[in-house]
Amino acid sequence: MRVLHIITGLAAGGAEQQLLLTIRHLPPGIDCEVATLSNPGSVAAALRAEGVRVHHLAMRGNRDLGVLPRLIRLIRHGRYDAVHTHLYRAGLYGRLAARLAGVRVVLATEHSLHAGTIEGRPVSAGVKSLYLAAERLGSTTVAVSRQVAGTLADWGVPGQRVAVLPNGIEAxxxxxxxxxxxxxxxxxxxxxxxxxxxxxxxxxxxxxxxxxxxxxxxxxxxxxxxxxxxxxxxxxxxxxxxxxxxxxxxxxxxxxxxxxxxxxxxxxxxxxxxxxxxxxxxxxxxxxxxxxxxxxxxxxxxxxxxxxxxxxxxxxxxxxxxxxxxxxxxxxxxxxxxxxxxxxYDIVHTAARLGELYQRLGRRGAPALAEREI
CATH class of the missing domain: 3.40.50.2000 (Glycogen Phosphorylase B;)
Structure with a gap:
């Protein structure tokens, strides 16, 4: 199974490090590549050192719409079975590009969402509307905790579109x-x-x-x-x-x-x-x-x-x-x-469960489990 992960940047942050660990411990048979919209920092170097192909989209800012056709071309050329996005900007552009490229399985992990903030920034009505519009383009939104799943529910995301899969640590x-x-x-x-x-x-x-x-x-x-x-x-x-x-x-x-x-x-x-x-x-x-x-x-x-x-x-x-x-x-x-x-919370277990989710969605081409931990 070929999976393209799309992330906003690859400096050393929690979501970025989590992506590195997850790819490192995914079960055999899942081939991952990573596309970063901007800032290919230390995590990009670490991924490349482990043999993971990293694509830099050179996005210049939140409103650089030119990244969208570049993403679509990358996804079509890569013939990926699934696209998995991480962080707000990547979730907006990545899910839209994946759908336009014809990918059936489109996931997004929600790493940092609170009632009034996302990734540490206040949530305006416009930000929330864009988030929900992009969410509907995906197959499943993965919440890293039940707290995040609860916030998604409060925002109006249907429970059957949410799967709770916690982060992991390299114990x-x-x-x-x-x-x-x-x-x-x-x-x-x-x-x-x-x-x-x-x-x-x-x-x-x-x-x-x-x-x-x-x-x-x-x-x-x-x-x-x-x-x-x-x-x-x-x-x-x-x-x-x-x-x-x-x-x-x-x-x-x-x-x-x-x-x-x-x-x-x-x-x-x-x-x-x-x-x-x-x-x-x-x-x-x-x-x-x-x-x-x-x-x-x-x-x-x-x-x-x-x-x-x-x-x-x-x-x-x-x-x-x-x-x-x-x-x-x-x-x-x-x-x-x-x-x-x-x-x-050992990453070996959580990565295995993510691999199972990929396979399940690939077979069904449908939303995951109804707001329950997988």
Whole structure:
């Protein structure tokens, strides 16, 4: 089965990384290529390094209608059995191009949708109308959580057009045996300028307002000198966050070695209240870290005992300062046991379920399952 994934860009973001992991772990017999409308960044390089063909459409902006005939030609020439879009702009242009090219199976994964925002931006009446018009061109919309499925229902998307298929984490790569973990921890702390005995608060994600990393920066200024902040990611909030956190913070920028960088941390903190899944939280748990978070739908949709190492807090500097001070004082020794939530969201399982969905839609040429997890 030949599948073309269309995505808005391929810089290092959650949706982009999820696409990389999914393609890496899809079952045999599914041949994937990727088309990026713009910004073929580090994830494009990673895909190419693994032998995945990546097409760059060189789209100049949201209203560059010239991308549509280029997409149609690409889809017709590639003779794909299915087209799968990711993110808002790709969903608009990709679903329309797929239909005009005669593709019968057209999916879209909704990675970041809330009642009033999509991909961190406010939803206007025009944006919502365009979204719903494009959605009707597809066979199925895949929601990464039941929360997203609920928002789609509130927007008027029929339940029989929605399939809930959660994101996944590469659990096997996120855990290191001793002494490998100790060696990585020591080496990375030296490279990053973090003292060996420091208590390191970690955060992973795009440096955008919705991640609320400024909460951690403010908390840091009211914690003992031994506490340091390590932020992995890049984005427009970098300068502001650097000023707010001061000299005890290290901002690494975009990195491909997140599983290794997690070994340099003593706790993972995620103060965002706008998550539609919560990949960073799950990655922290998989690495054996205690986790403080302010919103993780992936955990909230599981039994309470699925992630004993995670604690939910109000997204305020006071709440994080108090919790971090407790952890820094207690100084947990060694990684925590891997909780059930990690196995539940292993990418090996979620990619296999996506492969089953492709095959089912290919046979039926019809909508998927009625708002139930597959």
């Amino acid at each position: 096997g790569r996120l855990r290191h045996d001793e002494p490998e973990r100790s060696a990585l921890r020591a080496r990375l702390r030296r490279e990053l300028g973090l003292p060996e005995q420091a208590f390191v608060v970690g955060a992973v994600g795009r440096l955008v307002p919705g991640k609320r990393f400024e909460v951690l920066a403010e908390a840091l200024t009211r914690l003992p000198d031994q506490v340091r902040l390590l932020v992995v990611g890049e984005g427009p909030e970098r300068d502001r966050l650097t000023r707010a956190a001061g000299p005890r913070a290290v901002l690494t920028g975009e990195r491909a070695d997140v599983p290794e960088l997690l070994t340099a941390m003593d706790v993972l903190a995620a103060p965002s209240v706008e998550e539609t899944f919560g990949l960073a939280v799950l990655e922290g748990l998989a690495a054996g870290l205690p986790v403080l978070h302010s919103g993780c739908p992936a955990l909230e949709e599981l039994p309470a005992d699925a992630a004993p190492g995670a604690r939910k807090l109000a997204s305020t500097a006071d709440a994080y300062r108090e919790a971090l001070l407790d952890l820094a004082t207690a100084r947990p020794v060694g990684p925590l046991p891997r909780p059930p939530a990690v196995a539940h």
